[in-house]
Amino acid sequence: MASASSRVLLRRRAAGVLLRERLRLGPEPPRRAVSHFTFYPDPEPSEYGPTQKMNLFQAITSALDNTLSRDPTAVIYGEDVAFGGVFRCTVGLRDKYGKDRVFNTPLCEQGIVGFGIGVAVAGATSIAEIQFADYIYPAFDQIVNEAAKYRYRSGDLFNCGSLTIRAPWGCVGHGALYHSQCPESFFAHCPGIKVVIPRSPVQAKGLLLSCIEDKNPCIFFEPKILYRAAVEQVPVEPYHIPLSQAEVLQEGSDVTLIAWGTQVHVIREVATMAQDKLGVSCEVIDLKTILPWDKDTICKSVIKTGRLLISHEAPLTGGFASEISSTVQEECFLNLEAPIARVCGYDTPFPHIFEAFYVPNKWKCFDALRKIINY
Amino acid sequence: MQKMLAILSQVLRGPAQKTGAASEAARVLVASRNYADFASEATFDIKKCDLHRLEEGPPSQAVLTREEGLKFYRSMQTIRRMELKSDQLYKQKIIRGFCHLYDGQEACCVGLEAGIKPTDHLITAYRAHGFTYTRGISVKEILAELTGRKGGCAKGKGGSMHMYAKNFYGGNGIVGAQVPLGAGIALACKYFGNDEICLTLYGDGAANQGQIFETYNMAALWKLPCIFICENNRYGMGTSVERAAASTDYFKRGDYIPGIRLDGMDVLCVREATKFAAEHCRSGKGPIVMELQTYRYHGHSMSDPGISYRTREEIQEVRSKSDPITLLKDRMVNNNLASVEELKEIDIEVRKEIEEAAQFATTDPEPPLEELCNHIYSNEPPFEVRGPNPWIKYKSVS
Numbered sequence: 001m002a003s004a005s006s007r008v009l010l011r012r013r014a015a016g017v018l019l020r021e022r023l024r025l026g027p028e029p030p031r032r033a034v035s036h037f038t039f040y041p042d043p044e045p046s047e048y049g050p051t052q053k054m055n056l057f058q059a060i061t062s063a064l065d066n067t068l069s070r071d072p073t074a075v076i077y078g079e080d081v082a083f084g085g086v087f088r089c090t091v092g093l094r095d096k097y098g099k100d101r102v103f104n105t106p107l108c109e110q111g112i113v114g115f116g117i118g119v120a121v122a123g124a125t126s127i128a129e130i131q132f133a134d135y136i137y138p139a140f141d142q143i144v145n146e147a148a149k150y151r152y153r154s155g156d157l158f159n160c161g162s163l164t165i166r167a168p169w170g171c172v173g174h175g176a177l178y179h180s181q182c183p184e185s186f187f188a189h190c191p192g193i194k195v196v197i198p199r200s201p202v203q204a205k206g207l208l209l210s211c212i213e214d215k216n217p218c219i220f221f222e223p224k225i226l227y228r229a230a231v232e233q234v235p236v237e238p239y240h241i242p243l244s245q246a247e248v249l250q251e252g253s254d255v256t257l258i259a260w261g262t263q264v265h266v267i268r269e270v271a272t273m274a275q276d277k278l279g280v281s282c283e284v285i286d287l288k289t290i291l292p293w294d295k296d297t298i299c300k301s302v303i304k305t306g307r308l309l310i311s312h313e314a315p316l317t318g319g320f321a322s323e324i325s326s327t328v329q330e331e332c333f334l335n336l337e338a339p340i341a342r343v344c345g346y347d348t349p350f351p352h353i354f355e356a357f358y359v360p361n362k363w364k365c366f367d368a369l370r371k372i373i374n375y
Numbered sequence: 376m377q378k379m380l381a382i383l384s385q386v387l388r389g390p391a392q393k394t395g396a397a398s399e400a401a402r403v404l405v406a407s408r409n410y411a412d413f414a415s416e417a418t419f420d421i422k423k424c425d426l427h428r429l430e431e432g433p434p435s436q437a438v439l440t441r442e443e444g445l446k447f448y449r450s451m452q453t454i455r456r457m458e459l460k461s462d463q464l465y466k467q468k469i470i471r472g473f474c475h476l477y478d479g480q481e482a483c484c485v486g487l488e489a490g491i492k493p494t495d496h497l498i499t500a501y502r503a504h505g506f507t508y509t510r511g512i513s514v515k516e517i518l519a520e521l522t523g524r525k526g527g528c529a530k531g532k533g534g535s536m537h538m539y540a541k542n543f544y545g546g547n548g549i550v551g552a553q554v555p556l557g558a559g560i561a562l563a564c565k566y567f568g569n570d571e572i573c574l575t576l577y578g579d580g581a582a583n584q585g586q587i588f589e590t591y592n593m594a595a596l597w598k599l600p601c602i603f604i605c606e607n608n609r610y611g612m613g614t615s616v617e618r619a620a621a622s623t624d625y626f627k628r629g630d631y632i633p634g635i636r637l638d639g640m641d642v643l644c645v646r647e648a649t650k651f652a653a654e655h656c657r658s659g660k661g662p663i664v665m666e667l668q669t670y671r672y673h674g675h676s677m678s679d680p681g682i683s684y685r686t687r688e689e690i691q692e693v694r695s696k697s698d699p700i701t702l703l704k705d706r707m708v709n710n711n712l713a714s715v716e717e718l719k720e721i722d723i724e725v726r727k728e729i730e731e732a733a734q735f736a737t738t739d740p741e742p743p744l745e746e747l748c749n750h751i752y753s754n755e756p757p758f759e760v761r762g763p764n765p766w767i768k769y770k771s772v773s
Contacts, residue, residue, distance in 0.1 A: 079612060079614070080612050080613040080614060082614075083613055083683060083684060086612075086678065086679075104614045104618060104619070105619075106580070106583035106611065106614075106619040106620065107550045107551070107580040107581060107583055107584060107611050107612070107619070108551075108583050108584050108585060110584075110585050111583075111585060134548075134549075135549065135550070137549075138549070138552075138584070138585075138586075173471075174471035174472040175472060175473070176472045176473065176534045176536075177533075177534075177536075177537070177548060178473075178536070178548035178549065179472070179473055316761045316762070316763065316764075317761060341764060342764060343763050343764045344763050344764070345763065346747065346748065346760060346761070346762050346763060346769070347751075347760050347761045347762075348747060348748055348751055348760060349751070351532070351747055352472070352523055352531070352532055352533060352534040353523035353531055353532075353534075353741055353742070354744065354746075354747040357744060357747060358747065360763045364763045364764065364767075367764075367766075368764045368766075371766070
């Protein structure tokens with residue numbers, strides 16, 4: 001399949017060169033920026049009042065704005081957040097709510113999270129930004145050993161449940177090794193925290209507000225490639241989308257497709273391709289919360305369809321797809337018609353120039369889907 | 376003569392392909408007239424360093440020979456032009472991703488290199504292009520790395536933040552993470568007893584990372600031959616030093632480790648201080664901290680226009696009053712170490728080198744797809760890397 005998709009790329013590239021030669025445009029810039037997905041906006045929600053056109057980063061700003069205005073204890077801090085953050089998620093908030101509530105920290109991720117735990121444990125609503133999910137590892141100890149275990153080890157006397165850590169996540173087209181990673185499965189191994197990843201602006205706002213108000217420390221990963229690319233009508237007022245509930249985006253009878261974040265849009269396209277090209281009916285599920293995850297919705301779907309494909313950007317080995325497929329084979333063994341398919345990133349560091357090959361695009365997913373249909 | 380040279384340089388700016396022969400002619404011309412008239416060296420007063428826990432600091436005078444001066448000028452100008460070319464290639468979307476430019480800070484890497492031996496070690500963070508050049512990698516390989524091509528110095532697999540050379544350990548992507556490594560390298564130097572030292576660089580932003588302080592402690596405890604060098608360009612990403620650091624005296628932040636603060640825009644000052652610090656380390660006194668006060672003309676990275684947290688006037692003022700290249704140029708010309716024409720000729724040669732390198736960096740092929748999976752582990756025989764699904768596997772060699 002990789003060779004097929006590289007052939008497609010090569011053919012496109014050759015055509016581009018011809019065109020450019022004809023137009024005398026000089027050497028062609030590399031085709032690394034071609035997006036691997038098509039964003040599927042959801043219909044405008046009607047239940048939460050008036051909406052406004054927002055992209056994903058504006059939806060985040062809106063959620064933070066709602067929080068700061070309703071919750072006087074809420075504070076937001078992180079590297080460069082005071083002037084809007086590198087992805088513009090906190091634009092205008094310092095001016096609106098004051099520099100004692102929206103402020104910059106030095107570049108010290110371990111300190112940011114440790115500090116955030118302290119803020120939360122003392123009773124304030126603590127919202128930290130780690131500038132990229134790739135930079136979260138210096139804070140790994142604070143998250144895993146302090147935040148996640150505070151309630152348990154104190155016999156519920158203390159907790160840092162009002163802590164939310166936001167971090168831009170996932171591939172972005174040209175991020176290379178340290179601006180592209182999807183570390184959700186590292187944290188999925190850690191009872192005591194919640195891990196949430198939205199697929200769209202509407203989802204981002206509702207899920208972020210749920211994370212902020214949830215009584216447990218949450219990590220909220222924001223697909224950074226969607227910050228500008230995803231636009232929807234988003235309710236202006238606050239609203240909540242429940243955590244630990246997966247959503248069936250499209251009902252189907254033959255195969256269950258699961259993803260989260262950006263990858264949801266890839267599998268939605270695959271479901272359409274499967275219907276058009278193979279006459280296969282896919283059930284598409286957005287997992288949304290990685291930990292604790294919604295086993296019931298997944299297993300119910302697999303019992304119905306008998307086939308499962310899980311796709312994520314993070315490397316295959318030890319990715320969260322492993323946990324899902326292991327659980328599904330325990331719960332639905334006799335319902336399965338084919339081995340569970342995982343379509344993921346390669347077991348390599350996130351590559352610099354091979355991103356287009358690395359990402360589990362629709363062709364790779366479609367190929368795997370065909371294999372489990374014909375099994 | 377003046378006029379003639381002016382005409383000549385006009386000609387040189389003409390068709391790029393022909394400059395080779397023409398500049399050859401220019402060089403002969405200049406040589407026949409001028410070389411004998413130049414002074415062979417000159418002594419300059421340099422800014423006094425601030426000291427921490429030191430009785431004596433680096434000298435307040437420095438000797439610059441004509442030969443060194445020309446070398447420094449060429450290096451700094453090459454780095455400046457290389458960075459401006461990178462900026463251009465980035466805007467043309469030929470360089471993609473995260474790219475941090477070094478223009479404005481050239482005196483740091485050139486001065487540091489002039490104060491140590493090639494066998495000494497150096498490690499820095501992601502603003503690494505200048506150091507990659509001073510540690511011996513060609514502009515061609517640097518630009519090709521930036522564009523992700525096969526001929527890049529890390530085979531096109533690292534990109535802007537990850538470049539390496541002999542005794543140059545990169546090129547590291549995570550803020551402050553390279554500092555403990557630097558102390559480790561210094562420990563190895565001490566263990567091998569080879570009189571080598573390690574220059575460990577970080578920025579004013581990274582100076583607030585916890586691991587820096589862990590490292591200070593170990594380095595002082597074990598008296599490691601490590602020079603901690605804080606390149607203070609006044610802004611950690613978009614936050615000025617005053618808003619990020621409780622103490623902006625970065626040279627004192629090693630507390631029990633001696634420190635010096637110096638003008639990082641003056642290549643002579645950097646060289647003298649580096650010699651002093653290197654001598655301190657080699658004599659077995661343990662680590663020392665250097666704070667280089669410098670300035671970056673570009674934003675933090677390419678996505679930062681660099682003017683939302685500082686004014687255009689501020690950048691302009693540094694450019695006009697303390698530009699490292701202008702400073703050196705004025706010193707050389709005013710003290711008869713070189714002529715304006717001669718330096719212009721160097722500029723032209725540099726420009727040509729950069730153009731050729733850019734040509735290479737945009738035409739060299741990308742590495743083959745097999746490279747995606749190579750170099751994950753050291754392994755013999757090759758092992759299989761699992762791809763996006765169980766049916767795709769790649770051989771990984773190292």
